[in-house]
Amino acid sequence: MKLVLLRHGEAGFDAISDEQRSLTANGRLRLEQMLEQHCGLLDDVERAVHSPYLRTCQTAELVNQYRETELQALSLLTPESSAAAVIEWLALQPDQALLLVTHQPLIGNLVSLLCEGDLSRPEPMLPGAMAVIELEFLAAGLGRLQMQVR
Numbered sequence: 835m836k837l838v839l840l841r842h843g844e845a846g847f848d849a850i851s852d853e854q855r856s857l858t859a860n861g862r863l864r865l866e867q868m869l870e871q872h873c874g875l876l877d878d879v880e881r882a883v884h885s886p887y888l889r890t891c892q893t894a895e896l897v898n899q900y901r902e903t904e905l906q907a908l909s910l911l912t913p914e915s916s917a918a919a920v921i922e923w924l925a926l927q928p929d930q931a932l933l934l935v936t937h938q939p940l941i942g943n944l945v946s947l948l949c950e951g952d953l954s955r956p957e958p959m960l961p962g963a964m965a966v967i968e969l970e971f972l973a974a975g976l977g978r979l980q981m982q983v984r
Contacts, residue, residue, distance in 0.1 A: 836931040837924070837948070837967045837977070838879060840897070841941050844961040845889040852913075857892045864962050865893060869900045872983050875966055876901040876933060884935035885911035894935045903933065911936040917943035917953065918974070925972045941965075951975025960984055 844861030857865070879901060884894040886907040894905050910923055911934060920940070924932070934944075942956035945965055951974045959965065963984045967977040 835924075835929070835969045835972055836878065837969060838875060838931070838933040839941050839944060839959075839965045839967065840893065840933060840935045841959045841961055841963050842887075842889040842893040842935060842937060843896075849888075853887045856888050861889075861961060862892075862896065865896050868962055868964065868983060869897060872964065873900040875964065875981065875983075876903075878931040879903055879933045880931065881906060881929055882933040882935060883908050883911065885909070885913075885937060887912065887937070890935045890937065894933075897933065897935070911940065913937040913940055915940050917947045920944060921947065921972065921974060945979065947974050948977035949975070949979050957982075 843857045843865040845855040846858050849855045880903055882894045882897055882903045883906045884890040886909055910920055941959050943953050945957035946953050946955050948967055965982045966980040968980050969977045
C-alpha cells in the first residue's frame with residue numbers, strides 16, 4: 835500500500851470553533867505551489883479521505899483540482915485521534931494508494947507509528963507538508979518513509 839499523508843494548509847484563527855477554521859490565502863497559495871510541483875506523487879491515488887474540519891475539507895478540494903479523486907470525510911482523522919485506531923481502519927481499506935488529509939498531532943504520530951513502530955518521535959509536519967509511506971504489510975513499524983515534502 836502507498837499511503838500519502840497531507841497536513842492541511844495554513845489556517846486562520848478567526849472562527850467560532852476549531853472545526854470551522856478555514857485556510858488562509860497564504861495557506862491556499864502554498865498548497866497550490868506544493869501540489870503543482872509534487873502532484874505526480876498522487877498519480878495512483880483514487881480516494882482522498884479527510885477529517886470533517888473545514889480546513890481539511892478545503893485542502894482535499896484543492897488536491898482534487900490537481901488529481902481528481904473520490905473525497906470522503908472521516909471523523910477518525912481529527913487532531914486528537916489515535917494513530918493506532920487509524921492504522922486499524924487502514925487495514926480494512928481495499929485501496930492500493932490512499933491519501934489522508936489530517937492534522938497535527940495525529941499526522942506526526944501516524945508517521946512515527948507506521949515507520950518507527952512507536953510514538954516516541956512524532957514527525958514535526960508543518961501545515962501543507964506531505965509524506966509518502968510505502969507499506970508491504972500494514973502494521974506499526976513496517977512503513978518506509980519514501981519522501982517528505984515541506
